[in-house]
C-alpha cells in the first residue's frame with residue numbers, strides 16, 4: 001500500500017439517518033477510487049462495509065467500518081457509520097475522529113430524527129459538514145422540500161453546489177454551479193456526460209451560483225471586499241472561500257446522488273479532494289491536560305486508538321489515528337494510559353474486513369494494528385519521552401438496562417468474557433455488577449441495542465441467556481426526628497455482654513446547624529455535641545454521627561462500634577432492605593459495665609436503637625428520578641406528552657427547535673424501564689431522548705405500602 005503524506009489525506013465520517021444510503025454511497029466511492037472491481041449491494045449482502053453477519057441479517061450497519069479510497073493521489077479514509085439510533089456509538093467515534101462529515105439525506109423523507117441527531121453531534125464536535133442529498137431516483141423524492149427543511153433546521157449556511165434537473169425514477173442529470181455544467185448519466189451510472197447547461201436552466205443555475213459565491217465570500221473579509229468590488233469571485237477565490245467556510249461551519253455545501261444507481265460519486269470525490277480540509281488544516285487535538293497536539297508529521301510520535309473490532313482468525317484489531325509524527329512498522333511506543341511498552345509490529349489499512357500492509361503512516365492518517373498487550377480504545381501511545389494523553393471520546397449516557405444471566409451457571413465466566421468483547425467493539429454498552437442489587441446489569445441505548453447483544457450471545461457465542469427487568473435501586477430515609485434506646489444484655493456463664501445506647505435521629509439536610517435540642521413526644525432533650533463524624537455514603541447521601549455523651553456514661557472508645565452498628569443498618573434499610581441515606585444520629589446517653597461491656601455489645605445496641613428510631617421517624621422510600629430530554633417531531637408531541645403523564649413525570653420545560661419539540665421532564669426510573677421501546681412505537685421511530693440521573697425523591701404513599709409488602713413477602 002502506498003504511503004500518503006498528511007496534506008494528501010482526508011478523513012471523512014459518513015453519517016445520517018438509517019437507510020439514507022451511507023453504505024451504498026461508500027461502496028460507489030470505493031469503486032470509483034478503484035478499490036473494488038464490482039459494486040456490492042445491500043440486498044446482495046455484498047458491500048465491503050456491511051460485512052458482518054449481523055449486518056446482513058439486519059440489512060443495515062451495526063458498527064462503523066473503516067474504509068479508504070483514492071482520488072487523484074489523495075487518500076480518502078471513510079468511516080461508514082450506522083444510522084439506527086441505538087447504534088449511536090459508531091457515529092460518535094467516527095465524527096470525533098474525522099475531519100469532515102458527509103451527512104447523507106434521504107431526499108424522499110427530508111430531515112429525519114437521525115439526521116437531526118447526527119447534525120447535533122457534528123455541531124458538538126465542531127466538524128465541517130458536506131451534505132449529500134441521496135435517493136434522488138424515487139418517485140416521492142422532493143429535493144426542494146428536503147433542502148428547505150435543512151435550511152430551516154440547520155441554517156442558511158446550507159448552499160447548493162448541485163441541484164437535480166429531473167429527480168424521480170428517471171433521475172439522470174444534475175447541474176453543478178461551480179463547474180457551470182450539466183452532468184448526465186446513462187442507466188448504468190458511473191462516468192457522466194458533461195454538457196452545457198440548457199437555456200431553460202441557466203437563470204436558476206446563475207442564481208444558485210451567486211448564492212454559493214456570496215456564501216464563500218462571507219467566510220473571509222478580503223474575499224468579501226473583492227466580491228463587493230467585482231460582484232463575483234474567481235474559481236480560485238471561490239475555492240479558498242468554500243474551504244474557509246466549511247472549516248468554520250459557516251458553509252455546508254450540498255451534493256446530489258443516487259447511490260444505488262451509481263450517480264454522483266465523481267464530483268463528490270473531486271470536491272472532497274479540493275475543498276475538504278486535510279487533517280493538518282483542522283484545530284489541534286486536545287489532551288486531558290488541555291495541551292494542544294498539532295497534526296504535524298515532524299512532531300513527536302503520538303497515536304490515539306478510537307475503535308476496536310474482533311475478526312475471525314485474526315482476533316482483535318485496533319484502529320488508531322496518528323495525532324502527530326510518522327509511525328513505521330515495528331515502532332516501539334509507550335502506552336500513556338497503561339504505562340506499558342508496546343511494539344506496533346504490523347501496520348495496515350483496511351477496507352471493511354480486507355487488509356493491506358503499509359510501511360509508514362503519516363500524522364492525520366488512520367491505520368490499524370493487532371496483537372497489542374495492554375492497549376484499548378481511548379488509549380494514547382507516544383514515543384518514549386512524550387507523555388500525551390488525548391482526551392477520550394465522550395459517548396452518550398445509556399438509556400436502557402437489563403439484567404443478564406447465563407441459563408447455565410457453568411457459562412458465567414464465558415459470558416463475562418464475551419460481554420467484555422462486545423463492549424470493546426461498542427463502548428455504548430456498559431456492564432455493571434450491582435453489589436446492591438446482586439445483579440449483572442447491561443446498559444445500552446435501547447431495546448434494539450440489547451437485542452443485538454443477545455443476537456451475538458445466541459448466534460455467535462452460543463450462550464443461552466435470560467434477560468430480566470432489573471430491580472430499582474431504592475433508598476430509604478427519614479422525615480422527622482425520633483428517639484429510641486436499647487439495652488443489650490447477655491449473661492450466660494463466663495463473661496457477659498452489656499451495652500446501652502440512647503439516640504435521637506433526624507433527617508440530614510445541607511447547611512443545617514449542629515443539633516442543640518429536640519422536643520419529641522412532649523419530652524425535651526438537650527444535645528451537647530462533643531464530636532462530629534461525617535460519612536459520604538458510597539450509595540449517595542450522607543450519614544452524620546454526633547457524640548453527645550455527657551459525663552462519660554459511654555466511653556469514647558465504644559463510639560466506633562456504635563457507628564458500625566448504625567452503618568450496618570444503613571446498608572440494609574429497616575423498611576425494604578435498601579440503602580438508607582441522609583440521616584443525622586446523636587448518641588446522647590447510655591450505660592456501660594466495667595466487666596461485661598465490649599465492642600460487640602455496643603454495636604448491637606447501636607444497630608437496634610437505630611432501627612427502632614428509624615421506624616418512628618416518618619421513614620420514606622426514595623426512588624431514583626431521571627432527567628429526560630425528549631426530542632419529538634411536533635406532529636407527535638400530543639401522544640408523547642400524554643404517555644409521559646401516565647409515567648408519574650413532571651414536565652420541566654418545553655422548547656421548539658424548528659419542526660421538533662424538546663421536552664424536559666423528570667421521570668422515576670421505575671416508570672421508564674422500557675421507555676426507549678415505548679417512545680419509538682408512539683412516535684413511529686421519529687423521537688429520541690437522552691437521560692441522566694437527577695436525584696432521589698420519595699415514592700407516593702401507595703407505592704411505599706406495596707414495596708414494603710413485597711419486601712416482607714420476599715423475606716418470608
Ligand SMILES: Nc1nc2c(ncn2[C@@H]2O[C@H](COP(=O)(O)OP(=O)(O)OP(=O)(O)O)[C@@H](O)[C@H]2O)c(=O)[nH]1
Pocket residue numbers: 016017018019020021022023024025041042043059060061062081082083084134135136137138257258259260261
Ligand atoms: N432507490 C435508491 N435506493 C437506495 C439509494 N441509496 C441506498 N438505497 C437503498 O436503500 C437501502 C439502505 O441503504 P444503505 O446503504 O444500507 O443505507 P445506510 O444509510 O447505510 O443504512 P444504515 O446502515 O442502516 O444506517 C438499501 O436497500 C439500498 O439499496 C438510492 O440512492 N436510491
Ligand SMILES: [Mg+2]
Pocket residue numbers: 022023024050060061080081082083
Ligand atoms: Mg449502512
